[in-house]
Amino acid sequence: MTDSEIPVAPARSDRRAPLHPDITEALIQRVVHRFYARVRADERLGPIFERRIGDHWAPHLDRMCDFWSSVLRMTGRYKGRPMPAHMKLKDVRPDDFERWLGLFRQTAREECAPDVAALFIDRAQRIAGSLSLAMFFDPARAGPSENTGA
Numbered sequence: 001m002t003d004s005e006i007p008v009a010p011a012r013s014d015r016r017a018p019l020h021p022d023i024t025e026a027l028i029q030r031v032v033h034r035f036y037a038r039v040r041a042d043e044r045l046g047p048i049f050e051r052r053i054g055d056h057w058a059p060h061l062d063r064m065c066d067f068w069s070s071v072l073r074m075t076g077r078y079k080g081r082p083m084p085a086h087m088k089l090k091d092v093r094p095d096d097f098e099r100w101l102g103l104f105r106q107t108a109r110e111e112c113a114p115d116v117a118a119l120f121i122d123r124a125q126r127i128a129g130s131l132s133l134a135m136f137f138d139p140a141r142a143g144p145s146e147n148t149g150a
């Protein structure tokens with residue numbers, strides 16, 4: 001195989017393209033702001049966020065817009081590390097993730113056309129799965145592996 005046949009990453013402009021042309025920064029702002037308004041009003045999730053964020057909602061919302069811009073528009077705006085930020089949250093329970101996702105799905109479906117909502121929801125579900133695994137998976141409680149070597 002010559003060098004020119006080796007599959008390479010698409011050109012920079014392609015790699016940074018939004019996953020869907022309708023996913024604009026303005027749409028991300030609407031979804032993020034509406035979603036966190038709902039989270040704050042939620043009797044279970046609201047207090048978890050208020051304890052960490054208190055009076056600093058503006059920078060949190062900006063950070064979350066950057067996060068979704070990176071996830072869905074490939075802009076690289078978000079430079080943070082979600083995993084350690086969530087590992088610190090000792091008041092979160094596993095079923096809180098289903099609650100979070102329920103509010104997120106509702107918001108995405110209200111703000112976006114169905115195909116765009118599906119992209120938001122798919123990425124949120126996958127990331128929620130990784131965060132929740134990192135926070136709650138306990139190898140000591142998991143069943144024995146299929147591959148016991150016996």
Ligand code: HEM
Nearest residue numbers: 048049052063067080081082085092096097100124127128
């Ligand atoms: C039960 C579900 C969740 C709860 C209770 C929760 C709570 C929080 C809280 C309290 C913070 C602020 C942490 C701090 O500033 O110290 C935070 C940050 C953040 N969350 Fe979540 N979260 C949840 C699920 C998710 C999911 C599913 C995503 C992604 C799809 C996500 C993405 C983020 C990001 C990107 C940050 C900013 C981290 C940073 O850069 O500091 N969260 N979350």
